[in-house]
Amino acid sequence: MxxxxxxxxxxxxxxxxxxxxxxxxxxxxxxxxxxxxxxxxxxxxxxxxxxxxxxxxxxxxxxxxxxxxxxxxNRCIMGGRGRGVLRDFRMARFQFRMNALAGKLPGVQKASW
Amino acid sequence: MSGPSCARALISATKRVKISSPTTNGQCLPLPRCTISGTNQRRHDSTVVEASRHLDLTPGAAEAPPTSITPANIDQELANLRLPRAVQATYLDPLRHPPTLGIKTAELQLRSYSIRNLEVFTDFCLRAAYYLKLAAKGPIALPRQVERWTVPRSNFVHKKSQENFERRTVSRGIKILDGHPEVVATWLAFVKKHQYYGVGMKANVWEYGSLETGKDMDAEAERIAGRLGEQLDLVGGKEGLMVKHAQTVEGMLGSEPFKARWGAYAAMGGAGGVPSAGRRVESVRVGKKAARARAGKEVDAAKAE
Missing domain, CATH: 1.10.287.1480 (Helix Hairpins)
Incomplete structure (x- = not known):
């Protein structure tokens, strides 16, 4: 409004x-x-x-x-998406993946266990 | 591992130190004392004597057998030179003071995503505690927190192809036993002043008082009120200040360079979700200059009266 x-x-x-x-x-x-x-x-x-x-x-x-x-x-701060937003990073899942792979998220790595 | 050169040097120093797990640390405690009485100590004495002999020009001294340094044995001589005590101590486990009563007065928790940074800084904290004569226990390895996220690889549908991400938070604890509250505060301030990149800290402090704590607190509140006077109602909110600077701050917040500076356009930029992100802490100047300024003010006040 x-x-x-x-x-x-x-x-x-x-x-x-x-x-x-x-x-x-x-x-x-x-x-x-x-x-x-x-x-x-x-x-x-x-x-x-x-x-x-x-x-x-x-x-x-x-x-x-x-x-x-x-x-x-909660909306994605990188793309404004309203779905699939990770609370920890305030980013939608794809933006999260892109940023994580680019190393822009401190401490986040690809996991394998 | 990309960081400033000074930081890299610090990390490589720990590699040489070979900071071990806390279990072995306990066993290594008396190590420094051993080395003090070891061969290095003797080497140091001999070099001192040598130096004095070279300076001494009396006939008796000249007769003494001079230790010759030839190019052949110079490497060995250099290797045998004892390092200064303070430098040598950095190669060994941090020294500790034994606790007298064993009452826990402070607990510092350090967290990081990078184990190397964490180990370096924990070591630093322990050394700082030693030189402040605080009895410290640690480093205590606290449980590692692993957070995992699974997201589809694609930006649209294709749920069958996913990718896993994780973030491991390693943490160490340091316990301070029988510390005087002021010393503990000094230690915490020092540690905070020299905080290391990528390492977060959290401290719990316990103070022990008499049974008349309530009365003491009332007296303290009155003392503070007396000293601050009218400024007391500004404590906390600082409303006057906020109103005064509201315009400039608003302008700054909107300007592009300012936003870029605090990382609004970065990946996790504008972390407003962090509880204390919006809070600005008033800086208090400590030192000779500030003290002089304060003294000057008091003198002025006295003159005015």
Whole structure:
């Protein structure tokens, strides 16, 4: 969503719209996390009046989808791919292989055992 | 093994030293003492005497049988020359102080992907501990961590043809027994100052206090508050500083050369995933200059009062 997006490019890795979108989602989630957690706490707290809890529920559902943690997906920093991204290197499997064979990943070698 | 020449020299030095596994290290402990009383020591004495004889011009000295160095035996003479103690020590296992009580005060863990770098630096740490008069135990070989990844060779389909990669992390531990907290801190600072490429370090430090630790901590907090004054609320976040430099920093972050400099375009560039990647540590200057500057400030403050 454009209203959340940074006016100036604030990323240093491979850039495409999916990467920018994911980055925006991360920032928005970070910004709204306390609010979400507070609402979640109110909803789950049985000692609070039912009305308050229902209101909190409504508020939580009405928050923008970018504020949800489930919207965040790890993407490849070298090619922006969303699948097969190795968490350790934040790279998709093929980029990982290329970089590993080029010796750009410290300590990673071809294994044989 | 590609690295700066100084580093290569250090590594080849260890090859000569033949740093052995920790099991044999234990057996080699009394070695230095043996060599001190060995033939090398005697050789050293004789050379000293020789030198004095050459200088001595009294008739009695002239009569003494001079040891002649001819081109034939010069190689042997050179080989028999004793190295300076400090140089000779580098060829031997690091010396150790025996612990007095055996209470563990610090534990340093070193990790690397390269066993040679690790061995060199562990040796260095042990020597540093010896010269700081700390009783050190080690190097303790900790379990090697092997991470493996299997990825398809191709960028698309063909799952049947895959390739395996692995990363082996070797680690060594050093235990410091009965160390004074300040000495241990000095040792850790020294080791950190001279940290070696490709070797990561992690330290646990234990301090033992009296039963009134809570009171001591309160007193310490008050002392710090008194010394820092208004600056105390800047500790940690340093909000004032951040706001002041926010513009310049933002500009720097966006500039291409800056990003290239910290490796944003490299393979694992921009490692924002690392927990402390975004943190910038305020550098504290230590030394005569800084001390002088501080003293100057105090004098100014006194004058103002």
């Amino acid at each position: 454009a209203q959340f997006r940074a006016k100036k490019l604030d990323l240093g890795c491979f850039i495409n719209i999916k990467v920018i979108r994911d980055h925006t989602k991360r920032k928005v989630f970070e910004q709204h996390e306390p609010e979400r957690q507070a609402l979640r706490y109110i909803i789950r707290n049985t000692s609070l009046p039912q009305r308050t809890r229902a209101q909190a529920q409504l508020q939580l559902t009405q928050m923008h989808c970018y504020t949800r943690p489930t919207q965040i997906r």
